[in-house]
Amino acid sequence: DVKVTQSSRYLVKRTGEKVFLECVQDMDHENMFWYRQDPGLGLRLIYFSYDVKMKEKGDIPEGYSVSREKKERFSLILESASTNQTSMYLCASSLFGTSPSNEQFFGPGTRLTVL
Amino acid sequence: GNSVTQMEGPVTLSEEAFLTINCTYTATGYPSLFWYVQYPGEGLQLLLKATKADDKGSNKGFEATYRKETTSFHLEKGSVQVSDSAVYFCALSDSGAGSYQLTFGKGTKLSVIP
Numbered sequence: 001d002v003k004v005t006q007s008s009r010y011l012v013k014r015t016g017e018k019v020f021l022e023c024v025q026d027m028d029h030e031n032m033f034w035y036r037q038d039p040g041l042g043l044r045l046i047y048f049s050y051d052v053k054m055k056e057k058g059d060i061p062e063g064y065s066v067s068r069e070k071k072e073r074f075s076l077i078l079e080s081a082s083t084n085q086t087s088m089y090l091c092a093s094s095l096f097g098t099s100p101s102n103e104q105f106f107g108p109g110t111r112l113t114v115l
Numbered sequence: 116g117n118s119v120t121q122m123e124g125p126v127t128l129s130e131e132a133f134l135t136i137n138c139t140y141t142a143t144g145y146p147s148l149f150w151y152v153q154y155p156g157e158g159l160q161l162l163l164k165a166t167k168a169d170d171k172g173s174n175k176g177f178e179a180t181y182r183k184e185t186t187s188f189h190l191e192k193g194s195v196q197v198s199d200s201a202v203y204f205c206a207l208s209d210s211g212a213g214s215y216q217l218t219f220g221k222g223t224k225l226s227v228i229p
Contacts, residue, residue, distance in 0.1 A: 023129035106158035
């Protein structure tokens with residue numbers, strides 16, 4: 001079974017802190033994704049990566065950056081956390097390629113609260 | 116651009132009731148369509164998918180048929196159980212957009228009461 005793990009289930013940080021969210025997948029997938037999930041807004045794509053050291057902006061990249069130094073690991077970085085970044089963050093991975101039938105596999109999520 | 120519209124919840128049903136969650140989409144190319152489910156406290160998991168017109172996806176008693184003429188992919192189940200209580204997301208992936216991103220609907224929360 002594909003397994004996508006995220007470093008924390010719950011995280012509480014203060015405004016202005018630098019925050020790292022880590023995601024690891026064990027199925028040798030090329031594509032990795034970071035979403036945020038908010039009530040009434042569904043899932044919105046922040047960034048994705050289709051290869052090591054490659055990244056593409058999603059729909060809401062402002063205030064975030066990412067790092068992919070190894071194929072299995074994709075990190076989301078909040079350079080200076082703000083209260084409006086309080087949310088559920090979901091990581092996902094999928095096989096490489098533009099086949100639209102490629103399934104994305106999701107981690108359990110990290111609920112981040114910024115005080 | 117691509118978009119997915121699904122019926123707003125929450126939806127509350129009694130056990131063994133019939134379920135329909137409506138989903139319609141707009142896409143620039145030839146999308147694949149998905150239903151994902153999120154159980155309380157968990158991430159999303161794929162429930163079913165369909166990759167071309169008239170395909171029917173099915174899993175765990177849930178079904179959805181890809182209707183190109185009505186641009187719809189409605190989720191149905193004949194008899195829901197308490198364990199089906201979750202949030203359901205309709206999504207599409209569009210080859211015409213030249214990418215492999217998923218576009219999600221806003222989710223529909225289902226509560227099934229005994």
